[in-house]
Amino acid sequence: MKPFKHHRVLPGFGISMGFTLVYLSLIVLLPLAVLFLKAATLSFADFWQTVTNERVIAAFRLTFYTSFAAALVNAVFGTLIAWVIVRYEFLGKRIVDALVDLPFAIPTAVAGIALTTLYAPNGWFGQFFTSLGMKISFTPAGIMIALIFIGLPFVVRSVQPVLQDMEKQYEEAAATLGANSRQIFHKVILPAISPAILSGFALAFARALGEYGSVVFIAGNMPMKTEIVPLLIITKLEQFDYAGAAAVAAVMLLISFILLLLINLWQWRTAKKHQVI
Numbered sequence: 001m002k003p004f005k006h007h008r009v010l011p012g013f014g015i016s017m018g019f020t021l022v023y024l025s026l027i028v029l030l031p032l033a034v035l036f037l038k039a040a041t042l043s044f045a046d047f048w049q050t051v052t053n054e055r056v057i058a059a060f061r062l063t064f065y066t067s068f069a070a071a072l073v074n075a076v077f078g079t080l081i082a083w084v085i086v087r088y089e090f091l092g093k094r095i096v097d098a099l100v101d102l103p104f105a106i107p108t109a110v111a112g113i114a115l116t117t118l119y120a121p122n123g124w125f126g127q128f129f130t131s132l133g134m135k136i137s138f139t140p141a142g143i144m145i146a147l148i149f150i151g152l153p154f155v156v157r158s159v160q161p162v163l164q165d166m167e168k169q170y171e172e173a174a175a176t177l178g179a180n181s182r183q184i185f186h187k188v189i190l191p192a193i194s195p196a197i198l199s200g201f202a203l204a205f206a207r208a209l210g211e212y213g214s215v216v217f218i219a220g221n222m223p224m225k226t227e228i229v230p231l232l233i234i235t236k237l238e239q240f241d242y243a244g245a246a247a248v249a250a251v252m253l254l255i256s257f258i259l260l261l262l263i264n265l266w267q268w269r270t271a272k273k274h275q276v277i
Helices: 013-039 044-051 054-087 093-100 108-119 126-131 140-165 169-176 181-209 213-219 229-238 242-276
Strands: none
Touching: 013 242, 044 242, 054 093, 054 140, 054 181, 054 229, 054 242, 093 140, 108 126, 108 140, 108 213, 140 181, 140 213, 169 181, 181 242, 213 229, 229 242
């Protein structure tokens, strides 16, 4: 009797891996290689002078600070929104669920104009902050609000499926053993959704690092104050300083890759620890 042969829908490992490597090389690796090759046209002295310029350092500091802070805010409130959508039934739930994806559908420039209109000193929200002596538009706070807006769906959509797949029997078992609501959340629910939260945080952080359209309007684009790295790169391109733009972009890429690698390692260790438990 012939052994049962399992027919795969997709081709074998060799062909699939070959297509994967070719596709990734053409779409991802080749453009990145060209970027580094363009940056390499500068001498080391010119490269170092470009990337350590005071204006460039200020842009790097502002970009990473606001991106990290916005991703952190989204990690907290995105998880809360996902919890409400999954665990509660209320009128308009489907509308709220659809609104989460709205930042994906709106062009970033339109989002930037809308946020600037709202938070300008004479805007609907901005006038109240102005009366309190606070300014949102054309400040790092405005940049952070724009990054929170475009990054929120990443966290919600990362955490939501995990909450939907969680079986409530573990929570019920913990409650039966005498655990209160806070203990159930910290000991049962949070460990299970932590990898998803970290994944959403990493996606929101990565998206914020390269965001341009929604930030350029509300930032004010003042060098040393509200100028982000993507805008600085565009400025260098407009000045035909292609090598300088490539150098700044290459450093941005390396730092972003290292940070995202560390976040992914943390996520992997958290997921592995939860599986062991």
